[in-house]
Amino acid sequence: MRVAIAGGGTGGHLFPGIAVAEEFRERREDVEVIFIGTETGLEARVIPREGYTIKLLRSEGVIGKSFLRQTLALFRAFLAVLNSMSFFKETRPDIVIGTGGYVSVGPVLAARLLKIPILLMEQNMVPGLANRVLSRIADMVAVTYHESTAYFGRGKAVRAGNPVRKSVLQGDRETAIDLFSLETERLTVLILGGSSGARKLNETMAAALGGLLSARDGIQFLHQTGQEDFERVKKSYRDLGFKAMVAPFIHQMAEAYAVADMVISRAGATTLAELTALGKPMLLVPYPHAAGHQEYNARKVVEVGGARILRESELTADVLAGHIRELYGSEELRGEMRRKSRTLGRKDAAARVVDLAVSIMRGRGVNV
Numbered sequence: 001m002r003v004a005i006a007g008g009g010t011g012g013h014l015f016p017g018i019a020v021a022e023e024f025r026e027r028r029e030d031v032e033v034i035f036i037g038t039e040t041g042l043e044a045r046v047i048p049r050e051g052y053t054i055k056l057l058r059s060e061g062v063i064g065k066s067f068l069r070q071t072l073a074l075f076r077a078f079l080a081v082l083n084s085m086s087f088f089k090e091t092r093p094d095i096v097i098g099t100g101g102y103v104s105v106g107p108v109l110a111a112r113l114l115k116i117p118i119l120l121m122e123q124n125m126v127p128g129l130a131n132r133v134l135s136r137i138a139d140m141v142a143v144t145y146h147e148s149t150a151y152f153g154r155g156k157a158v159r160a161g162n163p164v165r166k167s168v169l170q171g172d173r174e175t176a177i178d179l180f181s182l183e184t185e186r187l188t189v190l191i192l193g194g195s196s197g198a199r200k201l202n203e204t205m206a207a208a209l210g211g212l213l214s215a216r217d218g219i220q221f222l223h224q225t226g227q228e229d230f231e232r233v234k235k236s237y238r239d240l241g242f243k244a245m246v247a248p249f250i251h252q253m254a255e256a257y258a259v260a261d262m263v264i265s266r267a268g269a270t271t272l273a274e275l276t277a278l279g280k281p282m283l284l285v286p287y288p289h290a291a292g293h294q295e296y297n298a299r300k301v302v303e304v305g306g307a308r309i310l311r312e313s314e315l316t317a318d319v320l321a322g323h324i325r326e327l328y329g330s331e332e333l334r335g336e337m338r339r340k341s342r343t344l345g346r347k348d349a350a351a352r353v354v355d356l357a358v359s360i361m362r363g364r365g366v367n368v
Helices: 011-027 043-050 067-091 102-113 129-134 146-151 166-170 173-179 199-215 230-239 253-259 269-278 293-304 317-328 331-342 349-363
Strands: 002-006 032-038 053-057 095-098 118-122 140-143 157-159 187-192 219-224 243-247 262-265 282-284 307-309
Touching: 002 011, 002 067, 002 102, 011 032, 011 043, 011 118, 011 269, 011 349, 032 043, 032 067, 032 102, 043 053, 053 067, 053 102, 067 102, 095 102, 095 129, 095 349, 102 118, 102 129, 118 129, 118 349, 140 146, 140 349, 146 157, 166 253, 166 269, 173 253, 187 253, 199 219, 199 230, 199 317, 219 230, 219 253, 230 243, 253 269, 262 269, 262 317, 269 282, 269 293, 269 331, 282 293, 282 317, 293 307, 293 331, 317 331
Parallel strands: 002 032, 002 095, 032 053, 095 118, 118 140, 140 157, 187 219, 187 262, 219 243, 262 282, 282 307
Antiparallel strands: none
16 A cells, blocks of 8 residues: 655644554555655655655745745646656555645645545644645545534545644653653643744743742743744743753653643644643643634634633733743642543544545545
């Protein structure tokens, strides 16, 4: 069996695809998984390290671009279709799985032209433009939230959850304590602004430390800042005497999750899938320029009681410090949020997506 997974650009589109690839590999030794992405996306660095083959295309989005850039992007999309068709004729995949975003457009269109079965994956509650358009030619769409099914044709969408890599779920707290030079007895706050950090979140957290002095002896921080804010944020913790491990980027995310008693984060779909699978209490600060996706994602976790939402426009040092103090001071509150967060987590999402892919291939006459 040969499976092609198309998508990337960001971790939100890439990591669910890797989780699905892992599930295919666990089930069948003879399966070959091939990724299709772009030279500039995260996948160009990550996929080779994961041990998979990757085909790189030149592709870019069109939303928010100038007319000239949109024209160039459309021309590249046309070339991506042609290149994908040539690649598929050579490799002959049994199914093409699109994980969303502009990266998946060319390969999915090529699959349609070559009559290859197509499965789409939608991580967000409000689907992106690419998946809404491509769903018309796909066999099925695997969605994370029930609410997303209304955006697709009748019978096209199946709720499977957002696949999470097994390695992310297998972190060890004691290993993390040693790795990050933290202390076992303290409550640990993990702060994530995405792989490149979040300026507003970093600045507000640094300013909020003054309102957390009463908790200084019992709290510690693990803070991913991005490169630009790293030195400034590190100095803020040091100047006020807080126990903190500050890093531009956290590579050992499984351990970071394992040691976290609460998480302050953006509300990307994949991050939320990981955090809810682990049942983490959250303070979510949705990225305001993500076409509304992150706020919708965050609302779902807030509705069940697993998180609180802090909109960036309303985020202040006093507000943030107040929420941290309240959660720090109540194990009962954190425990309730953990239980409610876990109700949204789907550790079996990758298995569900693979089941759906296999059913599509069988329905299209593929011998699997």
